[in-house]
Amino acid sequence: MISNFIPGLIMIITSFLLPTIPQYFRHPAMLLSVGLSALSLFNGYGTFLEWDILGLNLILYQSDSLTLPFAIIFHIAAILVIIFSWHSKNLMEHMATLAYAGSAIGALHAGDFFSLFIWWEATALTSVFIVFAGNTNAAKDAAMRYLIIQVSSGVLLLIGACLMLYQTGNHNLAVLDLKTNFGIFIFIAFGIKAAFPLLNGWLQDSYPESSVTGTVALSAFTTKLAIYALARTFPGTDSLIWIGAIMTAFPVFFAVIENDLRRVLSFSLNNQLGFMVVGIGIGTELSLNGTVAHAFVHIIYKALLFMSMGAVLYRAGTTKASELGGLYKYMPFTTIFCIIGAMSISAFPLFSGFVAKSLIMSSLGGMGMVLIYFILFFASAGVLEHSGIKIPYFAFFAHERKNKVKEAPINMLIAMGIAAFLCIAIGVFPKYLYQILPYAVEYQPYTLDHVISQLQLLVFAIIAFLFLVKIKLYPSEIRSTVLNSDWFYRKMLPGIGKPLFKKIGLLTDSLYKYLGLSFKQVLSKSYKFSNLSYIKVTTPSFAGTILISILFIMLVIVLV
Amino acid sequence: MKKNDLKSMGKSFTKYILLIGALLILLDFTFHRHEYFSFAEIYGFPAFFGFVSFVFIVMLGKWLRKFLMRKEDYYDQ
Numbered sequence: 001m002i003s004n005f006i007p008g009l010i011m012i013i014t015s016f017l018l019p020t021i022p023q024y025f026r027h028p029a030m031l032l033s034v035g036l037s038a039l040s041l042f043n044g045y046g047t048f049l050e051w052d053i054l055g056l057n058l059i060l061y062q063s064d065s066l067t068l069p070f071a072i073i074f075h076i077a078a079i080l081v082i083i084f085s086w087h088s089k090n091l092m093e094h095m096a097t098l099a100y101a102g103s104a105i106g107a108l109h110a111g112d113f114f115s116l117f118i119w120w121e122a123t124a125l126t127s128v129f130i131v132f133a134g135n136t137n138a139a140k141d142a143a144m145r146y147l148i149i150q151v152s153s154g155v156l157l158l159i160g161a162c163l164m165l166y167q168t169g170n171h172n173l174a175v176l177d178l179k180t181n182f183g184i185f186i187f188i189a190f191g192i193k194a195a196f197p198l199l200n201g202w203l204q205d206s207y208p209e210s211s212v213t214g215t216v217a218l219s220a221f222t223t224k225l226a227i228y229a230l231a232r233t234f235p236g237t238d239s240l241i242w243i244g245a246i247m248t249a250f251p252v253f254f255a256v257i258e259n260d261l262r263r264v265l266s267f268s269l270n271n272q273l274g275f276m277v278v279g280i281g282i283g284t285e286l287s288l289n290g291t292v293a294h295a296f297v298h299i300i301y302k303a304l305l306f307m308s309m310g311a312v313l314y315r316a317g318t319t320k321a322s323e324l325g326g327l328y329k330y331m332p333f334t335t336i337f338c339i340i341g342a343m344s345i346s347a348f349p350l351f352s353g354f355v356a357k358s359l360i361m362s363s364l365g366g367m368g369m370v371l372i373y374f375i376l377f378f379a380s381a382g383v384l385e386h387s388g389i390k391i392p393y394f395a396f397f398a399h400e401r402k403n404k405v406k407e408a409p410i411n412m413l414i415a416m417g418i419a420a421f422l423c424i425a426i427g428v429f430p431k432y433l434y435q436i437l438p439y440a441v442e443y444q445p446y447t448l449d450h451v452i453s454q455l456q457l458l459v460f461a462i463i464a465f466l467f468l469v470k471i472k473l474y475p476s477e478i479r480s481t482v483l484n485s486d487w488f489y490r491k492m493l494p495g496i497g498k499p500l501f502k503k504i505g506l507l508t509d510s511l512y513k514y515l516g517l518s519f520k521q522v523l524s525k526s527y528k529f530s531n532l533s534y535i536k537v538t539t540p541s542f543a544g545t546i547l548i549s550i551l552f553i554m555l556v557i558v559l560v
Numbered sequence: 561m562k563k564n565d566l567k568s569m570g571k572s573f574t575k576y577i578l579l580i581g582a583l584l585i586l587l588d589f590t591f592h593r594h595e596y597f598s599f600a601e602i603y604g605f606p607a608f609f610g611f612v613s614f615v616f617i618v619m620l621g622k623w624l625r626k627f628l629m630r631k632e633d634y635y636d637q
Contacts, residue, residue, distance in 0.1 A: 252617055252621075253617065253620055253621040253624050254621075254624075254628070255621075256617060256618055256621030256622070257621050257622070257624065257625050257628065257629065326566070329565075362596075364596075365595075365596030365597070366596070368596070370597050373596065373597070374609075377606075377609065377613075378609075378613045381609075381610050381613035381614050381617065382613070382617050384614070385614060385617055385618065397566060397569075397570075398566075399566065400565070400566060448591065448593075449593045449594045449595065452584060452587055452588065452593055452606075453593060453595065453600075453606045454606070455580075455584055456584050456585070456588070456604065456605075456606035456607040456610060457606040457607070457609060457610035458610065459577060459580050459581045459584055459607070459610070460581060460606075460607040460608070460610040460611040460614075461610040461611065461613065461614040462577055463577060463578065463581050463611060464610070464611045464612075464614035464615050464618075465614060465618075466574050466577065467615075468614075468615065468618055473618075473619075474618060475618065475621070475622045475625070478625075478629070479632045480625075480629045480630060480631065480632055481629070481630045481631065481632055481633075481634040481635065482628050482629060482630075483627075483628045483629075483630060490635055491635070
């Protein structure tokens, strides 16, 4: 029986039951539901649940070698988030988080575009409450914008699915291309959630506005679900290579000048997605393995970095670089965990980022794509800049701090500790990660060439940083807003639309005024007319008579 | 002593990083580093590439501030 239960569904049901559970048992109950859902990981591959409805065959639960690694890491991420938020009493956020993680896991197991659409929208509708739970005016506004963008993605997916069903009679998840119109719709739907260049504004807009714990949950699921969907439907699509390459390089410059460290991490998240998208675009077994491996390790170290910044926000009250610094003395464990996350994302040998990124770089090198290879190599120096150096440096070092703060609560330290342990364990023993990848590929990341090459890049980038700080060319942090692609709908469109509608409003206003005046005149005339002694009827019945006669005349005309 | 904690940490960190950097360059001379592209096999190429990329990213980012940076309450106005 349990083997037919859609993975993740039990988490959604538990999330609805949470209000009835006493406060102290809520987190254990959440963990238990994730554990029960994780039993599905042992089911093996195959199709387990189908549903015939409205003449459609929906595949609600299927699993294969691409689903499994994502399902494993989504469950791990859910557990990390629950432990990290153990101290919190925000019921709405807990419910939203659990249902969100459940929906994302459910989406992985959908076998057709319509079931995928349902889960796609479910992740949007549940996660918007996490943004909302940031509980500031800025968070509420960001949540509304987030919802509009996410639902639009879902609508595009639905249009694509309907067109596909209409044109081909098939709606199962399959490899598509961009030569069909439904392929384009679905591609853009996935592209919005994967934060393609210029479609990425929602990510940096909403994630940093969420609560201490909310951002950690958000960082794990939505974008990686999109990566999974792209890997399933568009492997080997050439344009993805360029889209991905731009994604790796483009956010790097924004991250340099952004002041809010959680927004810096959101730009960094965008850059990491670029590596995965390139892997999908290449479409070989090695590169797809690279994408999956990268998504797997990325979820852990990105959650770790967001957790460390969450802990800083929780204790110091801000994540603005211009206001932080010197926290290493007061939050030593958080500092160490953050540095482990930073070294993992920067792909230092023996850390998880290295063993995953190598797969993508090797497949690029093997194909002889020299330009893309060096864009990604360049972007690796960028990753080191914003995630490897900027985050730990400005939060924990930079300058001495005057006010004392406490170390992060124990539950946060445990969650960060588990994530940090996984980062190192995967880096040291990559074969366990490689075993669960979709394709069986023999690969050895630790060759002398590769380790030396990567270390040279990283160490000399650090030397460049020290050099720039020494000669005082490294930009100091300034309290500011950095424009991003959300500017188009937050500033430009309202900038055009507001005056335009104002003018149209004035025009219609004067039109109504004029109409009103003439109406008054007609009314007063008819009033005089009705008061004439030879019309012995009251106005309503007089009007009624006229109306009926007009209708009668029309009827006669129509009949004749 | 307390005031100089960060400074002394920075100094020793710089020292060790420079040492590791020098070692990595020396190592490059001891064996032939195989790369996918032959021009990347030049001695110290990744080191040079990393240094230059980093400076380029920071400098271009700094320059982009002219176009992209607004006041903190920009969207609230």
